[in-house]
Each structure stands twice: as C-alpha cells, then as structure tokens.
Amino acid sequence: MHAREGTSSLLTGSRFVRRLVAIAALLLTTTTAAACSWSGSNHANPGSPTEDRAAGPADCGLEVDVSATGTHAEILSAVSGNRAGQVWAVGAQYEASKSGAVMQRWTGGKWQTASALPGSGPHELEDVAVLSSGNAWAVGSGPAGAGSVHWDGSMWRVVPTAQTQSIAHGDLTGVAAAGPHDVWAVGTTLTDRVNSPLIEHWDGTSWSLVKAPHLPSSSSGLRDVAVGDGRKVWAVGWIVGRDRVFRILTERWDGAAWSRVRTPPIQSDATLSSVAALGPDDVWAAGWSLQRDRPQSLLLHWDGETWRRSLLPGPEGARARVSALIPVGDGAVAVGQAQDSQGVLRPVAFRWDRSSWSQMRAAVGGSSEGGLNGVTSAGPDGLIAVGSVRTSQGNGSLVERGC
Numbered sequence: 001m002h003a004r005e006g007t008s009s010l011l012t013g014s015r016f017v018r019r020l021v022a023i024a025a026l027l028l029t030t031t032t033a034a035a036c037s038w039s040g041s042n043h044a045n046p047g048s049p050t051e052d053r054a055a056g057p058a059d060c061g062l063e064v065d066v067s068a069t070g071t072h073a074e075i076l077s078a079v080s081g082n083r084a085g086q087v088w089a090v091g092a093q094y095e096a097s098k099s100g101a102v103m104q105r106w107t108g109g110k111w112q113t114a115s116a117l118p119g120s121g122p123h124e125l126e127d128v129a130v131l132s133s134g135n136a137w138a139v140g141s142g143p144a145g146a147g148s149v150h151w152d153g154s155m156w157r158v159v160p161t162a163q164t165q166s167i168a169h170g171d172l173t174g175v176a177a178a179g180p181h182d183v184w185a186v187g188t189t190l191t192d193r194v195n196s197p198l199i200e201h202w203d204g205t206s207w208s209l210v211k212a213p214h215l216p217s218s219s220s221g222l223r224d225v226a227v228g229d230g231r232k233v234w235a236v237g238w239i240v241g242r243d244r245v246f247r248i249l250t251e252r253w254d255g256a257a258w259s260r261v262r263t264p265p266i267q268s269d270a271t272l273s274s275v276a277a278l279g280p281d282d283v284w285a286a287g288w289s290l291q292r293d294r295p296q297s298l299l300l301h302w303d304g305e306t307w308r309r310s311l312l313p314g315p316e317g318a319r320a321r322v323s324a325l326i327p328v329g330d331g332a333v334a335v336g337q338a339q340d341s342q343g344v345l346r347p348v349a350f351r352w353d354r355s356s357w358s359q360m361r362a363a364v365g366g367s368s369e370g371g372l373n374g375v376t377s378a379g380p381d382g383l384i385a386v387g388s389v390r391t392s393q394g395n396g397s398l399v400e401r402g403c
Helices: 003-007 013-024 162-166 314-318
Strands: 060-064 074-081 085-093 099-106 110-113 124-132 135-142 145-150 156-159 168-180 182-191 194-202 207-209 217-229 233-240 244-254 257-261 270-279 281-289 294-302 307-310 321-328 329-339 345-352 359-363 369-377 383-392 394-402
Touching: 060 345, 074 099, 074 135, 074 321, 085 110, 085 135, 085 383, 099 124, 099 135, 099 145, 110 359, 124 244, 135 182, 162 194, 162 207, 168 194, 168 233, 182 233, 207 244, 233 281, 244 281, 270 294, 270 329, 281 329, 281 394, 294 314, 294 321, 314 345, 314 359, 314 383, 321 383, 329 359, 329 383, 359 394, 369 394
Parallel strands: 060 359, 074 124, 074 369, 074 394, 124 168, 145 168, 168 217, 194 217, 217 270, 244 270, 270 321, 321 369, 345 369
Antiparallel strands: 060 394, 074 085, 074 383, 085 099, 085 124, 099 110, 124 135, 135 145, 135 168, 145 156, 168 182, 182 194, 182 217, 194 207, 217 233, 233 244, 233 270, 244 257, 270 281, 281 294, 281 321, 294 307, 321 329, 329 345, 329 369, 345 359, 369 383, 383 394
16 A cells, blocks of 8 residues: 555545554555465464564574665665575665666675666566566556566566556556466556556566456555465455445455455454465465554464464564565565664564464664565575665665575
8 A cells, every 4th residue: 555545535534534644654665575386285373363472593584785775765665586596676766866766686696786767667666576587577656657567687678567558547566476477466556536456467478457356445455466376366455445444455366266355354444565375275464453553563374264363473573564475485484664662663574484473683773763675585595675774864775684
C-alpha cells in the first residue's frame, strides 16, 4: 500500500483518514524477492502463538555493507538473487537533480550501478526477480502507470505492461518468476477513483491482464506475490470494507483462476506486505497491524487447509513491521524494522528453522534509524538485505550482508 492510494474520494471521514495516514506513514517501500522453487514439501508447525523464544546464534546475523550504504536520497526497495550469486537490488533516487529508478548489481564482490532507464520507464522500482545472469525482471511505477523492465544480460529495457497499455493509473509492487515464460506481477490500479488489485502475467512474449476475484470493498490492492511448483501462486495485500477498516487479503492461483482465501479476523487496521512459499502446504505471509496507532507484527502460516496466526520472538518481534519474507534452505528469513527499547527505529531480521522463529542480528549502529525492505539468499555470498537509513545528513541507502 502506498500513501497515494489513499486519495480515493470514497475513503472519507476524519477518523478513517487519520488511520489511513498513520498506516501509510508506516508503510515501507517493500516487497520480497521472489521465491522460484519449493525447498520442501512437508509443512512445518508454526508454533504456539504465545511463545517468546530467545534470539538466534550470536555469530549469525547481518552486518552493514559500508560500500553500498549511505548513498544520499536513495532508497532500496527490493533485492533478488539466485544460487549462483547473481544479485540485483532496485529502488529509487529522490534527489531532484538525478531522480529516477535505481538498479544495482552485486558481482565480483562489489556493487555496480546500472545505466539509468529512459524517461518512458518506471521512475520507482519496487520489486525484482532474478532468474539467471541474463534474465531478470523489475516492476514499479512511473508517469505512464505500472511499469516493468527486463535485464537481458547486457542492459535493462522497458517492457510495456498490459496495464499501461490501457490506463495510466497503477503501480506494480510485487514480481515473481517460475521460469522465463511464467512470470507474475501484482499491484494496485485506480479506476473510477477506486483502488483494486492488479494482476499481470508474462508468457514469454507479452504481459496480459489476469482477472482478479471480485471483492465487495471500497478499496483493495496487492503487495506481493510468490510462486512455486504445482502451478500454485500466492498474492497478499489489503482490503477496505464498508466499515473503512483495513483488512488483510490473500489470494491464490490454482492454475486456472484466482480466488480469495479466508484469513483469521484481525480486530484493527492491518496489511500484509510479503508472502513466501516453502512448499505446497507450507506458506508464510507477514505484515503488521495497528493497535491504538502502534504497530504490531502480523505473521500467518498456511498449512494446506487454513491460515493460522503465529508470533515473532521478543519485544522487537512483537512490534516489527515485517516487509519481506523469503525461503532460505529448509526454512525462511523475514526482515523489516521495529522500535528498540529507546524508541529508535532499527532494522530487524528473523529466521525460521522449521520448528521456531529466532531473532538475528541486524543493526545499523550509532544513533541512525533504518529499516530493511528486502532480502535474498545470494548463494555463496549468503544473505543480502536492503532498505534505507536516516542520519543527521538525511535519508540514504542501506545494504546489509551476512548469514
């Protein structure tokens, strides 16, 4: 969800608008790196919702990559890599003199910035999916609406989406690739002043619109998408009903059509920002809710039949705004941001080992505030996470690497 999505004239009322503004202010520019294969078929027990486990091993965590952190006015939204260690991070540069999309490649142990996109391309990139050294997709938005770009091994090229060919109001926030001829992208489109889910599919030749389930709501949208084998695809986001409260939204593609999947009731404004598929009956979704205008982490597990709530460990886990989830080995990793004991927003990371969640080290150090928007498993280079950091000099990029 983006702040600009709250402009619909149907979403009125001062009390609701205050909640909407509060949620929009908390939203990280996020979406997970796409999961391209199942890591196992047995579903895991998400554990008791009341468990509070200790932090993970002290020698395993994320450390700041100073070579790519602190680029002024740059925010990194997502990162994706494969087992061969081919990694792309994307985002946007907001400095007036050089604003536009940002694409950075991790290669040979260092970061390289790709050439700027042409003016017709997206000005903000929000998610990326890497298939190989010569095949990657990134999505976002620009003056023409929802946009996509493709990496062919030598350069990024703008590829028109189905949505931009029909209407110029939309935003793609999630992309996931099952293969070169099977790529999914999701987001939000604005029609007649009403937000609704946007779903597109790449068949190897062009993007096409895919019908989303009809939703009885005044506004709704999708934030992230994950794919796996068996032609199963999951998407998550948000929906606003007649009561003008944000609810969580999950949808599933069964190989023929999308359908909405029932979720546990949440008694406050809430959104899902990321989804990760570890197996056909082992799917995680994460985001956050607002409890008296204070963020609380929101974690769901799909066991093949129903979504059930789970909890992240510790005080920071309880109040984390989770922005990205990915499968890693036989487990998963989640990242985001949370207030520490002093009220300072800090990056946070958590690991699932198929039996419990534990907190990982992910600090920026000093008095700097920061948050993580995306994470990927980069093969021999371990984990790479990206986001933004705020110091006395202003906002800038944040990159962390570790195990």
